[in-house]
Amino acid sequence: MVLKMNKEEVIAIIGGTGDQGFGLALRWAKAGKHIIIGSRRKEKAEAAVARIKSILGEEVKVEGYENSEAASKADIVVLTVPFFGMINIIKSIRESLKKGCIFIDVTVPLASNIGGKPTRTLGVWQGSAAELARELLPKNVKVAAAFKEVSAEALQDLNSEVDSDTIICSDDEEAKKTVFNLVKLIPGMKAIDGGKLENSRIVEQLTALLIGINIRYKSHRAGIRITKIKKE
Amino acid sequence: MVLKMNKEEVIAIIGGTGDQGFGLALRWAKAGKHIIIGSRRKEKAEAAVARIKSILGEEVKVEGYENSEAASKADIVVLTVPFFGMINIIKSIRESLKKGCIFIDVTVPLASNIGGKPTRTLGVWQGSAAELARELLPKNVKVAAAFKEVSAEALQDLNSEVDSDTIICSDDEEAKKTVFNLVKLIPGMKAIDGGKLENSRIVEQLTALLIGINIRYKSHRAGIRITKIKKE
């Protein structure tokens, strides 16, 4: 199956004022995509938009809205919020989502969400944050998990390539393909087919491991590469 | 701390007739280490020794013994057995271990141990197979987890480098250093400091993920590299 990327498609980044979401917004805005930053308060979203424009120039297509309005306008919705807030945020936007939209979950159940160490995780009843999202979202929404193990600092540094693969997990081939295409827009990144959405439970753990590696190696950009396979 | 590797130190590989153990034995025997293959039956161990000598030549220092005898002779004990048998095997060898020896756990709690998919894992009460080993072993034994995410096929193919990092988890600095030194003996491998032994629970998951990647990408050698850190 070959799915082409519609240049006009709109990407909403819910939690786009945080580090991970902001980094993805920057990268995709730079690549010419139409981006909407979502935040709980519209003003915060607009401040992030202003920051992006100050970096990339006024001509980029980036707008800021409150989360549910942002979600309502998008073909692709990317969730980059802290795990402890994800259920309430999903509940607040799920009625607004376009039918058949692609939903990319980037949340990670780090133990730091309850005051613990970011090198440890919380166990999620549904198996993973991504499967939790799947349970809460309408059936017609197509869910993928991605970008969870990618360094926010590396994403935000436009002067260097993101030297990292990202493992895509989804039960929906269209969603998976869409994420593969989004990955291609980010220099230095490669997408890896991580199989079913349930495998996101492993990828989410990996984030905690990389945070520990960052601490021990005094880096902020540790990433992973999968070796000995032919990547797309 | 700099710990030098005693050339005379003996490495016992419990379960050394299986793919992972055999691959490690081959690599370290080739590098000149003194290796003991352990198996439930001495004859099986001796057959593996014969195979190694047919590949590397008669001059390598490799012997075969029943598991507990193998364990009793070693400074470094490497456990490469299926998860479902690991508790009984540890119980059968733990009285024989030298005081203060290094114990490297390589087992992975794949769901295939109970007839399930190798791309999924079993949850371990102690957190990980490595922590389970820690609980069962005498306090004076120094435990590390390593080599769990390394392809057995890549290890066994002496004609090519193992293009993979391995993440070392341990609460004991001497054990960690010993494993770092063992990794250096295998061309193409790099050791990553994975922090405490508890982090092995994440690395063990990674093995299941790589097995799925191997299946989807028609490889048998998928590995991982950690990027953007300065490795030793």
Next chain:
Amino acid sequence: MVLKMNKEEVIAIIGGTGDQGFGLALRWAKAGKHIIIGSRRKEKAEAAVARIKSILGEEVKVEGYENSEAASKADIVVLTVPFFGMINIIKSIRESLKKGCIFIDVTVPLASNIGGKPTRTLGVWQGSAAELARELLPKNVKVAAAFKEVSAEALQDLNSEVDSDTIICSDDEEAKKTVFNLVKLIPGMKAIDGGKLENSRIVEQLTALLIGINIRYKSHRAGIRITKIKKE
């Protein structure tokens, strides 16, 4: 909904030669049900049948078959096998099951299945042994979890009442009702609606806790009662 129990319905107990299965077979045979004992080898099943007849008399309707044949003849299939074998046994019988039959899972993922303590459990990728069974079985089979926390010794002692509730978990109302009716046939037992099948993951833990209580209190019959609710 009131579902009457067809007196002619046939109950196959897969693993009916083990303690838990044998106890259930005894109780239901005594109550006049038509029971089939399933085992890997027909002779073992027939030996169990002979034991039941020696206890209850020749007139009880109890037969013995190899597991898949036993499964093929039953309206209600009860799985009482050790956890480590459950996947292979389900795979060996699932093609033989009657369409629309009721499947009652009684397995518990105790850590003793891999040589560990029976007071601890293994984590199951699907959440619980019952959810694992659900995944493997045809969609038309109706799955419930029950009897996991009930003492095998108490079941087998026909001279005393089973002083214990059992918590029934299922996503299917008919399956749940069927189990409620089966519970009523056992003097001293009450059925508790445990809600969805996913809740079996909690009930399975409870078995390990009760085993520990049995050990500490020198009992073999510890059970639970739920208080302060109106039971059926």
Next chain:
Amino acid sequence: MVLKMNKEEVIAIIGGTGDQGFGLALRWAKAGKHIIIGSRRKEKAEAAVARIKSILGEEVKVEGYENSEAASKADIVVLTVPFFGMINIIKSIRESLKKGCIFIDVTVPLASNIGGKPTRTLGVWQGSAAELARELLPKNVKVAAAFKEVSAEALQDLNSEVDSDTIICSDDEEAKKTVFNLVKLIPGMKAIDGGKLENSRIVEQLTALLIGINIRYKSHRAGIRITKIKKE
């Protein structure tokens, strides 16, 4: 071992303004114990004290303090706070604890802490909330888990007995004995020896199961009784 309860010993209930803590405070104050209610703000603690005195009379020994001050004055510290706040609260009081004090953890990692269902749980890296507390507390503090599966409504209704057992888990015999004695002060409750602290991970699950049973059976007081053992 027989440990007598010193009548003058002081019990601090951290989070004593919540339902579970308030219920325990009421029961023990009624039994003549010296109780300190701890809360983030002293005024809230004092309001709870006023409520207790309005119910039990002015003569009961109940005081209100900010959490860390409350903790500093107590021989027995009972933690009854929501799981999401427990790490920060433990960190805020652990320096203030008396050496050798008994610490009773009553927290439960319900999924409702992150906006999910109270009939589900979060997985805790350390195994359970109680083991998490153990990790954070000084070694000289003696930790037990208890009262997690006991209905807050039943505790608060002084006109009726609490028809429920509570399962006590601890690695410390003195802590266990202390809790056994505290349980005897509450009419209708019995203490069950739940073994090691690690078993609290099962008891914590049980709370979620009982919440579901309460919902299905339209109760607020479902509890458990362990049958067929000789209780103290």
